[in-house]
Amino acid sequence: MPSVARLFATSPINLAHACDGKITTSEMAEKLVFWAHHGKVTLREKFPAKGARRMPDLPGAQPHLTLGYTAVTPLWLEARLDEARAAGRFAPFEKKVEAQELDLEAVAARADFEAKQLWQGRSSRRAAADHWLASGTAGYWQILHDLPEEKAKRARALGDALARQNVLLQATLEREADLPAREAERSYTRYAPYRVARVRGRSRSTSSGSSSTTTPS
Numbered sequence: 730m731p732s733v734a735r736l737f738a739t740s741p742i743n744l745a746h747a748c749d750g751k752i753t754t755s756e757m758a759e760k761l762v763f764w765a766h767h768g769k770v771t772l773r774e775k776f777p778a779k780g781a782r783r784m785p786d787l788p789g790a791q792p793h794l795t796l797g798y799t800a801v802t803p804l805w806l807e808a809r810l811d812e813a814r815a816a817g818r819f820a821p822f823e824k825k826v827e828a829q830e831l832d833l834e835a836v837a838a839r840a841d842f843e844a845k846q847l848w849q850g851r852s853s854r855r856a857a858a859d860h861w862l863a864s865g866t867a868g869y870w871q872i873l874h875d876l877p878e879e880k881a882k883r884a885r886a887l888g889d890a891l892a893r894q895n896v897l898l899q900a901t902l903e904r905e906a907d908l909p910a911r912e913a914e915r916s917y918t919r920y921a922p923y924r925v926a927r928v929r930g931r932s933r934s935t936s937s938g939s940s941s942t943t944t945p946s
Contacts, residue, residue, distance in 0.1 A: 730752060730764060733752050734750075734752065734764075737750045737752075737766070737771075738771055738772050739771075743770055743771050746775075746783075746793075747770060747771055748770070748793055749766060749767055749768065749770065750765070750766045750769075750798075751763050751764065751765045751766075752764040752765075752798075760802065761802050761803055761804050762801070762802040762804075762805065763800075763801055763802070764798050764799070764800055764801075765798065765800075765801045766796065766797065766798045768795050768796035768797075769793050769794060769795045770795075772794060774792065774794050775792060776793075776794040777790035777791075780918075780933060785918060786902045786904060787904065787919075787920055788897075788901050788903070788904055788920060789900075832908050841880055842875070843907060844874070847870055847873060847874060848870050858911040858915050860910075860914075860926050860930075861910035861911060861925075861926040861927075861929060861930035864908075864923075864930055864931065865926065865927055865928070865930015866930065868927050868928075868930070869931040872887065872890045872931070873887075875890075876890075891931075892935060894928045895928070897924065897925060897928065898925065898928040900921050901921050901924045901925070902921065905919055905921040906921065907921070908922065908925055910925055910929045910930055913925060913926035
């Protein structure tokens with residue numbers, strides 16, 4: 730087994746960017762046992778770095794680490810889970826948590842519309858400064874289009890969707906410089922020029938209401 734692990738760590742067998750490896754023998758396979766490595770079997774760890782081509786320091790970038798091998802078998806895990814259930818150790822986690830009831834009547838009208846009221850037609854940008862309007866409106870259209878058909882669920886779904894966009898914007902600005910939406914430009918190395926325009930443009934579309942039909946010339 731150690732000789733196979735050393736073999737996996739060589740470049741002729743695994744490329745520099747390869748991750749994860751599993752080793753097993755016929756005897757181990759009969760017992761559903763395998764020796765697994767989660768991470769860089771080549772021992773060539775990579776970390777997000779500013780300006781890096783293969784792994785730029787962007788939101789959500791995860792380093793590729795060497796985490797070592799461990800023996801894995803679902804049979805052992807199943808036995809331990811059965812023991813935990815018999816001892817009642819899962820009881821606190823298996824209790825059902827009652828969903829918090831929210832009064833959505835005040836905002837229900839904002840999510841009450843018919844699909845035919847959504848944006849129809851074509852929009853052409855005259856300049857790069859208009860990107861926020863085109864991208865943001867298209868993003869908001871997609872949110873409305875994906876809302877559930879049941880009106881009682883629409884307000885919560887709309888709030889959750891907009892909250893996700895706000896978190897995405899904040900995560901982006903945590904790592905990149907802010908910029909006015911009208912100054913967004915095409916970029917292949919940053920997220921902010923695209924996301925700021927789309928998220929903030931969507932917010933302006935939201936403030937204008939969800940039930941208007943626009944057919945640009």
